[in-house]
Amino acid sequence: MAETSYFGIWKFVSDSLSPILLLSLSAFVGCDWTGKPKEEDRPVPAERVMEFAPLYATHCAGCHGPDGKNGPAPPHNDAIFLAIVPDEVLHRVVAEGRNGTPMPAFAKDKGGALTEAQIEVLAKGIRSSWQPANRLPDTQGSGLPSYWLADAKSGDKDAGRKAFARSCAECHGKDGKGTKEAGAVNDRAFLALASDQMLRRIIITGRPDFGMPNALKRDHPPLTSQEINDLVALLAYWRLGGDTNGK
Numbered sequence: 283m284a285e286t287s288y289f290g291i292w293k294f295v296s297d298s299l300s301p302i303l304l305l306s307l308s309a310f311v312g313c314d315w316t317g318k319p320k321e322e323d324r325p326v327p328a329e330r331v332m333e334f335a336p337l338y339a340t341h342c343a344g345c346h347g348p349d350g351k352n353g354p355a356p357p358h359n360d361a362i363f364l365a366i367v368p369d370e371v372l373h374r375v376v377a378e379g380r381n382g383t384p385m386p387a388f389a390k391d392k393g394g395a396l397t398e399a400q401i402e403v404l405a406k407g408i409r410s411s412w413q414p415a416n417r418l419p420d421t422q423g424s425g426l427p428s429y430w431l432a433d434a435k436s437g438d439k440d441a442g443r444k445a446f447a448r449s450c451a452e453c454h455g456k457d458g459k460g461t462k463e464a465g466a467v468n469d470r471a472f473l474a475l476a477s478d479q480m481l482r483r484i485i486i487t488g489r490p491d492f493g494m495p496n497a498l499k500r501d502h503p504p505l506t507s508q509e510i511n512d513l514v515a516l517l518a519y520w521r522l523g524g525d526t527n528g529k
């Protein structure tokens with residue numbers, strides 16, 4: 283008799299109460315027995331996340347790639363980029379974004395989601411995570427070109443055509459229309475979203491993550507700073523629709 287009622291109760295519990303029990307038990311996961319959440323299980327408020335990896339994964343990796351490369355936006359995980367980019371630029375671009383490009387401003391006073399301290403963690407973390415100790419790639423004795431445009435207007439698009447034929451056409455085609463090696467770089471929709479500074483930077487660093495070599499490693503003399511300006515002037519001309527044959 284006693285046995286029957288014991289199993290009867292157990293059956294009653296398992297048939298009707300156990301889903302409720304399981305639910306209420308699961309509500310205790312992450313709590314101590316008084317029902318308060320454990321300190322370490324409480325979600326960290328977004329403003330208190332101060333580690334580089336989660337900040338980068340949440341706010342940057344979608345465009346710049348999960349490990350700072352292989353994304354649509356220019357890679358940060360790049361030895362030449364880190365050798366030439368000033369600290370101040372890393373910080374300022376993250377805080378203020380780049381007008382007229384997809385790069386958003388992250389500072390709160392510019393409508394972004396990050397505190398000044400978090401922006402500092404990102405700017406420092408990009409360098410400390412990805413700048414190799416043995417930092418300079420082989421420059422064929424030419425030294426590294428400067429990150430900055432010496433003068434945005436100092437480029438000459440016609441001189442740029444010569445540099446393009448020598449350094450770029452094998453992959454991007456004679457008029458920048460693309461080949462099976464690489465896509466078009468005279469595409470106005472692409473160029474409209476890319477600043478001159480980004481074009482300069484891509485010409486210097488290449489896109490090693492996609493197989494585009496840097497300006498120093500091509501199998502001919504490295505591009506000079508002037509030639510890089512000339513190439514930017516040519517791409518800027520294409521951005522405005524020059525040479526597109528009615529396209």
Ligand code: HEC
Pocket residue numbers: 338341342343344345346355356371372375376380383384385386388404405475476477478479480481483
């Ligand atoms: C919506 C896409 C997007 C997101 C998100 C984004 N970026 Fe960018 N970022 C870009 C693009 C595109 C550029 C190039 C802009 C240009 O044309 O100059 C850029 C440029 C930069 C540059 C300058 C690179 C150079 O070559 O001069 C830095 C530094 C940078 N981003 C850092 C960050 C950091 C750090 C985050 C996260 C907090 C971030 N970005 C999030 C799209 C993005």
Ligand code: HEC
Pocket residue numbers: 354355356446449450451452453454463464465466467481484485489492493494495513
């Ligand atoms: C060995 C082949 C090769 C050479 C040489 C080369 N590129 Fe590229 N380039 C690529 C590849 C691959 C990409 C990745 C995207 C694609 O497939 O178009 C690329 C991308 C680009 C982009 C877009 C970058 C981006 O982040 O979306 C620009 C701008 C560009 N190249 C300009 C140039 C210029 C200017 C030269 C000459 C100084 C040059 N490239 C030389 C292969 C090359």
